[in-house]
Amino acid sequence: MTRIPLRPLARILQARAKGENPDAIERENLRLRHEAMRDRSRARAEGRLLVLGLAFVCAFVTVGARMGTMASSTPAEPRASARGAGIVAQRGDILDRDGRILATNMETYSLYAHPHQMIYPANAARELAKIFPELDAAKLEKRFTGNGKFYWIRRTMSPEQRQAVHDIGDPGLLFGPREMRLYPNGPIAAHILGGTSFGTEDVSYAEIKGTAGIEHSFDAELRDPANGGKPLQLSLDLTVQAALEQVLDGGMKLMHAKGASAILMDVHTGEIISMASLPDFDPNDRPHLPTSGHPDDSPLFDRSIQGIYELGSVFKIFTISQALELGLVSPDTMIDTRGPIRWGRFRINDDHPIGKEASVSEILIESSNIGTARIAQMIGAERQQQFLHKLGFFVPSPVELSEAAMTKPNWQTNWSDLTTMTVSYGHGMSISPLHLATAYAAVANGGRLLKPTLLKQTAPQEGERVMSEATSAIARQLLRKVVTEGTASFGEVPGYDVGGKTGSANKLRPTGGYYEDKTISTFASVFPIRDPKYTLIVMLDEPYTFIYGENRRTAGWTTVPVAAEIIRRIGPLLGLRPYVEPQRVADITLSSN
Structure with missing residues (x-):
């Protein structure tokens, strides 16, 4: 807004020249200014009154219209728009x-x-x-x-x-x-x-x-x-889980086993892709907990996690890997395999003697208890326990299941020289199949122990190093030879380069001692061995099959064929492309006519 001066200089000078009073000019300009201010205030007040009046009119029209609508509507009881005592928050899928x-x-x-x-x-x-x-x-x-x-x-x-x-x-x-x-x-x-x-x-x-x-x-x-x-x-693959359970169930029945378990684990992430325990149940109609008998008689018993077993010769790869890591042996080191080894009233024998001495490779391939015990003596009790501690064999599995937290491995409290020897080939210490899968994943992935998990992971785990990559590479080669030359020959699956180790151990009696005709048969495998991605543990509880005129109970006859069929079925489902060894092209001789 432009303000007009009350005493404009030009008019003042002009008035003085004419002999007029300059103050009259100031009074006149002041009067005009006050009149303009009054006009603006009046216009502003009139505008506000108009807006307020329109607002009152709109409010009365709205209220009147609503009253008219309610007066003409049919009377009805009010209803709550929300559910009453329903489920407030849905349980997540x-x-x-x-x-x-x-x-x-x-x-x-x-x-x-x-x-x-x-x-x-x-x-x-x-x-x-x-x-x-x-x-x-x-x-x-x-x-x-x-x-x-x-x-x-x-x-x-x-x-x-x-x-x-x-x-x-x-x-x-x-x-x-x-x-x-x-x-x-x-x-x-x-x-x-x-x-x-x-x-x-x-x-x-x-x-x-x-x-x-x-x-x-x-x-x-x-x-x-x-x-x-x-x-x-979860980390589970439903398709792989269904295929694994189907084959495992057929294998359990074919081998007349009391129960079975299988675990498939990614060796780089620790993810459990599939895990099964048989017999099982339908969670839609979950049975009641048993009140009598042995826990594993119930279908609710999870053999993969709650089952604590002496798993036998699958331990031998850990003994040999530790000796390799310590520099005590190489794959070609010759070990005295004469037996039996006597310790007090106890004796350590081989089911099939392999001669006076054998290389470390031959000891694993032929599954020599005596040879493995000799290597364990070289390692010593203290170092053996330290290594097994690193593998997690003295604590419950850290997988995300409350049943695992309540299941602790079992071992001899008095760790004598005899214990050192027997534990080296899987006797005198009881662990779950999940403990075994975790340890075999470390052997396969370059020597790092990963935390097993049932939750989907987005990246590989680092894990604690338990052996060097060089030791891991040698151990994988030895496991491969067990399949191609040793006790797990039925485990060969063309295109998947399976490596693994068998284990057969007599079951413990509840009252002490061992059953003569009841075994826990296990096959711990890694595939493909040239570029390890998965470890598969298959265990059969009290299996037997009648072959060549006698009942066979060892893992090579019972568990290994089941594991091989599982790998054959799930390999394509996992997206693993079978590897075919390229054949040498025949020499071609060019001749001119």
Whole structure:
């Protein structure tokens, strides 16, 4: 805004020249300025009054229109827009490494009765017994005609069962909405997933709580509302898991075994791609814990993690690897293999003597207990224990399962010279197949011990170094020779360069000593041995097969063929391209006519 001066110099000089009073000019300009200010204030006030008036008009029109609408509408009771006592936060799904569902939630209904509201209790009891065969019609009728006012019939039911109950038409049979945990693949990966049960519940709500396996270990995370139902992704491959379980089940039955387990692990990331224990169960209908007998008689027992066994000659590669690492031997070092080795009243023998002396390579290929014991004597008890500590054989497996944390390896408290020798070939110390898989992964990957995991990883692990890359490379070559020249000849799978070691150990009696006719047979393998990617542990509990007129119980006859078939089946599923050794092109001679 331009302000006009009250005493403009030009007019003042002009007025003085004419003899007029200059103050009159100032008074006149001051009056004009005040009048302009009053005009602007009046216009601003009038504008505000107009806006306020329009706002009042709009408000009254809106209120009037709403009142008119409500007056002309049909009266109705108000309804809550949100669910009442429903599930507030959905439990997160569990997925395999490719995003396929392993565990999810399903909406279902509970069934309960108000006997005092029932019209035909006897008829309702008979019809319910037809729909649910596990129910007893007589007991139901007795409850329905008693003095009780509430009775649980079913916590969950299928849609077909709900419709059948609805068709009974009795007003005393009522339904409550709820969710249940669903495992769409049935018994596949049952021991890993574990299972759930209902915690706090009423007729329209049930809290789902993990009771075993991954469901228990990650229960808080799966139930946490802050995660918004975010799924938990595992390292498992559902396709590989299904194929492995199918072959393992067939092998267990073919070899007349009591049970079986298998673990497939990525040697660079520590991821468990597949892990199975047989017999298994369906987590959709999880059986009850046994109250008597041996734990491994129950299908709930996980032999891969909870099973603690003397695994036999699969330990020999650890003894030889440590001796190589310490510089005590080389693959060609000759070792005295004359026997037996006597220690007090105990004797160490070989099932098949291999002569007065043999190289370290031959000791592993022929699986000589005497030769391995001699090497262990060179190492000594203290250094042997230190190495086994590095391999994790004295602590529970760190895998993400609560069952693993409660399962600790077993060993001789008095670690004598005899213990040093027997442990060198897998007797006198009991570990789980998962411990063995972790240690064989270290042998295969260049000497680093990785933490086994059931969660999908995005990068390889570093791990603690337990042996040099040079020692690891020699050990892999020796394992390959066991398959091509030694006790695991049935383990050869063309194109996959399998290397591994067999182990057969008599089972321990609960009262002490060993069974003569019951063994734990194991094959620990690595493939492809030229560029190791996976380790596979297969164990059969009390296997035997009748060949050449006698029962064969050793791993070379029982477990190795099963492991070979597993590798043959899962190799393509893992994306492993079979390696074909290029053949030499025949010499061509050119001749001119």
